[in-house]
Amino acid sequence: MAPPPAASAAPAGRVRVRVVGAVQGVGMRPFVHRLAADCGVSGFVLNGADGVTIEAEGGALDGFLARLTAEAPPLARIDGVAVEAIAPTGGRGFAIAESRAGRAATRIVADAATCPACRAELFDPRSRFFGYPFVNCTHCGPRLTITRRLPYDRPQTAMAGFPMCAACAADYGDPANRRFHAEPIACPACGPRLSHPIGEIAAALRAGRIVALKGVGGFHLVADARAEAAVAELRRRKARDAKPFAVMMANSASLAAVAAPTEAEAALARSTAAPIVLMAVRPGVLAPSLSPGLTRVGVMLAYAPVHHLLFAALADASDPDAPNPTVLVATSANPCGEPLVVDDADAARRLGGIADLVVGHDRPIVIRCDDSVVQVVAGAPTYLRRARGFVPDPIPLATDGPDVLAFGAHLKATVTVTRGREAFVSQHVGDLDTAETVRFHRETVDHLLSLLDVAPDRVACDLHPDYRSTALAEAFGRPVVRVQHHAAHVAAVAAEHGVAGPVLGLALDGHGLGDDGTAWGGEAIVVDGARWRRLGGLAPLALPGGDRAAREPWRMGLAALAACGRLDRAPAFFGNVALAAPLARRLAVGAERVSTSSLGRLFDAVAALAGVRAVQDHEGQAAMELEALVRAPRALAGGYDLADGRLSCAPLLRHLADARPDAAETADLFHGTLVAGLAELAVATARATGVERVALGGGCLMNRVLAEGLDAALAARGLSVLHARKLPPNDGGLSFGQAAIARGADITN
Structure with a gap:
């Protein structure tokens, strides 16, 4: 990370300093107060709508300004410091002044995991915070999830209803205290309380029960991750047949008992964001049904005080940093695809049939906020879901532009608001399939616009007319820019890297409406600002049954056999599927006229031919299980054809139909051949256009084997590769791409 910008040289006399960035809710004012005392300067500091304002004079003013950025609090993110000379007042002392209201131009920081100092107090019998499940300070604790509006002051947060006791008020007002002006400060005498004691929660988990536990951004459903009976019962009650569960562990010293993380993965897990991190799982430790068919597991470390207390109780331990054998399922409490539950009364109603307690x-x-999910790809973190711990950190934009509100996709929806040269992408909202999730989407729009004090000039949405996000955009009452799905994927990656000028994109996805009315998903696209061109992509396959094909990979398996001229082999592959024979006859005579260029559906087809999965329980299941089988990807000689910008894997599909290799060999051949073919497609397109920067976007880039294979293959051919690093490559980053294109779109016509 680059160092924060230094303040300009201090003029003589008194100065007014404006500090912008993530500087509220991070202990900036108490830090400035202590620094002023140390440097002997007088004046004041306050929170304003545009950040933190300081007036200072006297003492070691040069040193004060130099240390202002060099020694800033750990959670602060300083984007700029402006210093101007003003008339001296000759005042004495240094004060924290009352905040000033106005149009918000600053931002709140993300929620942060419990810091070491608070964790130590939590287990120190001499501390008044001993055993208190809401301990926090200026270096940790809830921020976004408790903030209603800016400036970030206690009356503007969820703590407004908790008057400070005398001890907390003393800490809050003591410049030498770590909790000096810590807005969420609370203790057992005056703060929030759990509805049940930690001992009762631990006893329920030891007994194999399922607990719904309210945390920072919502409720988790928690159970013993080593106990198959408890995990299987959680699956049954939540109606979640196979989608993998994440687990929570006490600390990084405990990881080795369950997983084999790389150092980069372990570092991510123990960061202040405390996301779920995908890492290799040790076989035979966790319940078999926790992540069936996969070789990696999502692990997060305890990040809230209540988690630390619970793990200590379950292991009968008093050292929160010692290895702890307890492993808990910690999955979002959102029944039937609805949003994360955040309200106690709502939890009793909606989770009572799932949780025992x-x-x-x-x-x-x-504002509800799910756990973030990340993995390491090509040596750096990549999001699968961006939420708690990272939102609402903005993404800098290369140029100024109109304020835009982008509504995202239908699946994995997020919202983006641009303000000046910053883009703020919301937390993960989810799939807009239920009225509750649509309501959450509206809440997210309202909260983000209110927090940022933005009235958008225009809105952006997907090209697909049937997405609920499209309907929400059209009802908003601003000019609407409709953005093609895969162009938005490429634009998102280009914009996060600050690319000016054209970029070649490989948009590798499961679905998306093309501007020709057909289903796309494996496209070579050049994006240049608000303009884009499709130059090639995967050869289309039939899409038998339309949307049903995404849930039933056997249909795509038949389409693959038809594409490679091997429909006669259908009984050998799908003889046990009742509808396979009549569908094969329809394919043989060309009666299935709907087609798709989707790479996601090609993954489904190969998974079906490999016998991995004929029907899938959740999106991407077949592809994930196929990826988990890869050992040493290799390209089949002559396994693809490339002509006129169209990449066909028909030769590979014929080989799979004729030779019928086992599932692991199929996975190796498919991934290796696909990488080789896509790399050749990119090279050919780069030569034809003269564009040598390649942006990799779309949901298929969550496949680490594919992403790392393309990274290596394209770099070896001299192309510059851009990965999605600040947002997920999947539809979770789509709203940002929509906003990037919409900012430059002509809306006069």
């Missing part, structure tokens, strides 16, 4: 607390969650 519902544990709430009386600190309101202003």
